Amino acid sequence: MRLSKMLFVTLREDPAEAEIPSHKLLVRAGYIRRIGSGIYSYLPLMWRVLKKVSQIVREEMDATGAQECLLPQLQPSELWKESGRWDTYTKAEGIMFSLIDRQERELGLGPTHEEVITFIARDTIRSYRQLPLNLYQIQTKFRDEIRPRFGLMRGREFIMKDAYSFHTDAASLEQTYQDMDRAYCNILRRCGLAFRAVEADSGAIGGSGSQEFMVLADAGEDEILYTEDGKYAANVEKAVSLPPDLQPSPFTEYAKVETPGTETIEKLSQYLQCSATAIVKNVLYEAVYDNEMTVLVLISIRGDRDVNEVKLQNELVRLAPQYNAKTVISLKVPDETAQKKWAAKPLPLGYIAPDLEDNYISPAKEVLPQFLRIGDKTVVELKNFVTGANEVGYHVVGANWDEQFSLPELIVDLQTAKAGDRALHDPNQTLISARGIEVGHIFQLGAKYSQAMGATYTSEKGEEIPLQMGCYGIGVSRLAQAAVEQSYDKDGIIWPVAIAPYQAIVIIPNTSDQKQVEAAEKLYQELNQAGVETLLDDRQERAGVKFKDADLIGIPYRLVTGRAIAQGKVEVVERASKNTQELPLDEVVTILQQWIEQAL
Ligand code: ATP
Numbered sequence: 001m002r003l004s005k006m007l008f009v010t011l012r013e014d015p016a017e018a019e020i021p022s023h024k025l026l027v028r029a030g031y032i033r034r035i036g037s038g039i040y041s042y043l044p045l046m047w048r049v050l051k052k053v054s055q056i057v058r059e060e061m062d063a064t065g066a067q068e069c070l071l072p073q074l075q076p077s078e079l080w081k082e083s084g085r086w087d088t089y090t091k092a093e094g095i096m097f098s099l100i101d102r103q104e105r106e107l108g109l110g111p112t113h114e115e116v117i118t119f120i121a122r123d124t125i126r127s128y129r130q131l132p133l134n135l136y137q138i139q140t141k142f143r144d145e146i147r148p149r150f151g152l153m154r155g156r157e158f159i160m161k162d163a164y165s166f167h168t169d170a171a172s173l174e175q176t177y178q179d180m181d182r183a184y185c186n187i188l189r190r191c192g193l194a195f196r197a198v199e200a201d202s203g204a205i206g207g208s209g210s211q212e213f214m215v216l217a218d219a220g221e222d223e224i225l226y227t228e229d230g231k232y233a234a235n236v237e238k239a240v241s242l243p244p245d246l247q248p249s250p251f252t253e254y255a256k257v258e259t260p261g262t263e264t265i266e267k268l269s270q271y272l273q274c275s276a277t278a279i280v281k282n283v284l285y286e287a288v289y290d291n292e293m294t295v296l297v298l299i300s301i302r303g304d305r306d307v308n309e310v311k312l313q314n315e316l317v318r319l320a321p322q323y324n325a326k327t328v329i330s331l332k333v334p335d336e337t338a339q340k341k342w343a344a345k346p347l348p349l350g351y352i353a354p355d356l357e358d359n360y361i362s363p364a365k366e367v368l369p370q371f372l373r374i375g376d377k378t379v380v381e382l383k384n385f386v387t388g389a390n391e392v393g394y395h396v397v398g399a400n401w402d403e404q405f406s407l408p409e410l411i412v413d414l415q416t417a418k419a420g421d422r423a424l425h426d427p428n429q430t431l432i433s434a435r436g437i438e439v440g441h442i443f444q445l446g447a448k449y450s451q452a453m454g455a456t457y458t459s460e461k462g463e464e465i466p467l468q469m470g471c472y473g474i475g476v477s478r479l480a481q482a483a484v485e486q487s488y489d490k491d492g493i494i495w496p497v498a499i500a501p502y503q504a505i506v507i508i509p510n511t512s513d514q515k516q517v518e519a520a521e522k523l524y525q526e527l528n529q530a531g532v533e534t535l536l537d538d539r540q541e542r543a544g545v546k547f548k549d550a551d552l553i554g555i556p557y558r559l560v561t562g563r564a565i566a567q568g569k570v571e572v573v574e575r576a577s578k579n580t581q582e583l584p585l586d587e588v589v590t591i592l593q594q595w596i597e598q599a600l
């Protein structure tokens with residue numbers, strides 16, 4: 001492609017709306033343009049990158065035996081009502097765009113395709129002989145994200161590869177899950193990315209496993225905790241660890257003491273000259289279930305640890321049946337307005353004890369009249385601990401379970417794992433923190449959707465059994481931007497060769513020099529004929545402008561038909577290393593072909 005004929009517009013200034021380097025660079029280098037909040041156009045250079053990523057994904061999926069298809073983006077609400085997700089997706093979480101057509105039918109724009117694919121499975125899969133099966137598509141998804149940001153990283157319209165597999169049993173599902181794990185590693189390796197596969201939160205779906213694939217980058221929204229021995233890596237939402245050893249409490253006698261102005265653990269441990277590990281911290285949460293029931297949750301956790309809200313949410317969803325509900329739609333630390341709704345009297349915030357009385361909750365129809373008391377595992381072994389006295393300005397010291405307080409009946413792991421904690425699998429290993437961009441997620445769904453939607457198969461014995469399912473997603477457009485976030489310098493993007501829009505760019509420094517033009521034209525023809533995807537910068541611009549633009553758009557190899565052509569040579573610059581060398585004009589094509597082959 002000739003730059004003179006191309007839609008090629010680069011910007012000198014960083015766009016005001018962009019916060020992270022990859023977003024700035026993709027806009028400045030003319031790859032993408034913002035059309036609205038979370039809505040982007042992929043301009044020709046970007047589209048080439050996306051097609052390359054998609055092709056790598058396609059090849060690796062096909063290699064596992066998965067079959068490509070294309071499912072509708074417009075999805076009837078009936079399907080989502082069958083699975084029970086319509087209300088959660090359109091109202092509670094509000095992630096799904098929905099609309100009403102001229103016949104008054106309700107439709108949603110696909111944020112994901114479990115419902116559609118389960119409908120197809122119900123319609124087409126009859127016998128165990130048809131299984132296992134794995135179907136995938138590469139397509140635009142729609143999600144009304146609360147905070148669209150970072151360009152293609154969190155768009156409201158984005159490209160995803162999603163695959164769905166169907167099985168007779170858990171063992172077959174596990175096998176395909178492993179195949180997908182390998183395929184994902186191949187895809188990310190081939191795209192030239194540094195990544196880590198981590199244990200992920202499977203949310204309320206449960207199932208026996210879920211893994212995320214994280215591209216390592218400082219701007220990543222996710223925190224990963226891993227050990228050096230390579231045996232453990234998890235999203236912080238899911239991570240488990242051994243907390244630091246506790247320091248013995250200095251208090252041996254139970255007493256109530258005045259502790260003015262100690263509403264935080266830090267102030268309290270300083271005031272009492274005791275370790276935060278000797279304190280039982282009591283944290284209040286307000287959970288609202290999908291049947292509008294409000295449950296007030298009082299969590300007792302060791303003073304130096306924090307509540308992991310994802311773990312808490314999962315536990316509360318697990319308890320939902322006991323409140324005749326299916327799921328939790330909101331979970332937060334109650335603010336003043338929330339407290340006004342249910343608090344019978346002002347709460348001793350910052351001074352709460354594990355036995356805070358239920359009469360703080362004023363009787364109301366949609367509020368559970370008792371606190372749901374949960375203990376984090378870290379509080380079980382505490383002795384002579386410090387905790388609140390249920391009175392502002394006072395704490396108790398030297399307290400013990402079964403003496404002054406009873407240990408909550410429900411004990412679960414709710415703590416947030418942190419860098420520096422010891423690993424469960426080997427206490428000699430400590431957790432290390434890194435930031436990542438989630439580009440893929442694989443998931444064992446089990447029978448969640450097949451059961452709800454009646455998708456069954458007939459077994460060898462003639463029984464009707466719900467299909468076992470897995471689902472596997474890769475954010476194609478997010479992955480492309482993540483590659484930039486991982487690889488750029490002060491001059492611009494440095495594309496991995498495998499997904500660069502073009503592999504080489506031939507620059508004519510001076511378009512009025514006929515010799516330069518001829519040499520460049522010849523090279524451009526030969527390179528393209530040899531299968532090297534090549535741009536020709538034949539614009540009537542200064543050489544400096546052309547070099548700057550080539551660096552900005554990040555093409556792996558730059559060839560300059562400058563002074564050296566008099567000696568039958570061309571200057572070749574590698575974008576990543578800026579290494580420059582002069583190569584003979586009649587050999588450069590073969591050499592470049594070799595370099596590219598090696599890089600792929
Ligand atoms: P996140 O936690 O980042 O919101 P998710 O867990 O909701 O993502 P999945 O439903 O697992 O995402 O979707 C599969 C993949 O699609 C993700 O791993 C990610 O790469 C991509 N993806 C999800 N949401 C977006 C988005 N808003 N913009 C771009 N890519 C996205």
Ligand code: MG
Pocket residue numbers: 438440441
């Ligand atoms: Mg995910």
